[in-house]
Amino acid sequence: MKISGKLLERKTGGRSRYWQVFWLCFAVAAALFLPHCIIDGLNGDFFHYAGDFNDQQISFYSYANNFVKQGGSFSWATDLGSGFVNSYSFYLCGSPFFWLTLLLPYRWTPWAMVPMLCLKFAVAGGGAYLWMRRWVKDERWSMVGACLYAFSGFTVYNVFFNHFLDVVALFPYMLKALDDAVLDRRHGAFPFWVAVNLLNNYFFFAGQAVFLIIYFVCMAAGGRYKLNLRLFGALAFQTVLGCCMGCALLVPAALSLVQNPRTIDPFNGYGYLVYGSAQQYLAIFYSAFLMPDAPYLKDLFQEGILKHTSMTVYLPVVGIAGGWCSAACGGATPLRAS
Secondary structure (H helix, E strand, O other): OOOOHHHHHHHHOOOOOHHHHHHHHHHHHHHHHHHHHHHHHHOOOOOOOOHHHHHHHHHHHHHHHHHHHHOOOEEOOOOOOEEHHHHHHHHHHOOHHHHHHOOOOHHHHHHHHHHHHHHHHHHHHHHHHHHHOOOOOOHHHHHHHHHHHHOOHHHHHOOOOOOHHHHHHHHHHHHHHHHHHHHOOOOOHHHHHHHHHHHHOHHHHHHHHHHHHHHHHHHHHOOOOOOOHHHHHHHHHHHHHHHHHHHHHHHHHHHHHOOOHHHOOOOOHHHHOOOOOHHHHHHHHHOOOOOOOOOOOOOOOOOOOOOOOOOOOOOOOOOOHHHHHHHHOOOOOOOOOO
8 A cells, every 4th residue: 555645744744753763863872872981981081892992993083083184195104004095995084974073183083982973873763764764654663663773783783893883874875865766756865875885885885785786676576666768777877976976985995905915815615605613503593682792702602703793683672573573564565656
C-alpha cells in the first residue's frame, strides 16, 4: 500500500523530526562518555580509551590540525617522512568532522575528541532517520531505527577506531540522496554525497559502492524504482560526477599506496573462501546476540582473527532478535508515491 505525499504531510504536520533525532543521539552519546570524561578530568587529563585511540587517533588529530594551519605538503614527523595527504587521507584529510576541529587551537584538539564523537553519533542518527522515514508507515519507528543504527554494536565498538564512525555517520545521506534522485527526481544532492563519502574515506567507499549497487538492483527488481533510459543515464552521470569530485584525495593516495609493499597481502587457496579457524564462525554468530567485546581483548573465543576486527552486528537491547521480529511483521512500505 502506498500513501500519498499529502497524507504524509497531514500526519506529520509537514515537519521533519530530524533535529529531535539528532539531539537525542547527541545526548545519549554524551551520557555514555560523560562518566569517563569526569574521571579523566579529575585527574587533570582528557578522555582516554586504549591502544590506537590514545596512540594514534588523538595525536593524528592534534598533529594534522597544527600541520594544516602551518601549511605545507610533506611531513617529516610522519614515519621517516611522508606526504601529508598520502598518510592521512585514510584517517582524516577528507573528513568534515576533522575540518571542524580547525576552528579550535590544535592544543585543544584532545579535549574536542569526545564532542566530535557525540556529533558523529548525532549525524549518523539524523541521516538514518531521513532515509528510514520514507519506508515506514509510522514515522516514530524511523526515529527508533535511527537510534539503533547510531548506537549499533559496530559504532559503539569502533569508538576505538575514531575515523570509522565518520563513514557510518555520512553514508545514510548518500542512500537517501539516491532515493530522492530516483523517486522524487531531485538530482542535485546525490553527486554531492557521493563526493563527500569518497573524500571522507576511499577505502570504505568501495564497500559503500557495492552496497549501493546491491540496493539499487534490489529496488529496481522489486518495482520500487521505476526506471527509464533517461533517468538511468542521469543517475550514471551523477555517479561519475560525484566520483570525479571525490578523487581529489583518492588519486594522490592511490599513487602512493601502489608503491607500498605492505598493502599487498593476498590470500592463498581456500583463504579466499573460508576462515582458517572454526571459532571465527562461532564468533561472528555470537556477535549478533551479545554486546561486543573490547576491541583489544578476547573473551569467549580465543582462536582466529578476533582482535580489532569490528566483528559485531549487535543492536542495543535486542541483538538480532529485533531484526527477526521486524522481518516477521512484514516488509517496508513507502510513505510517498514515486
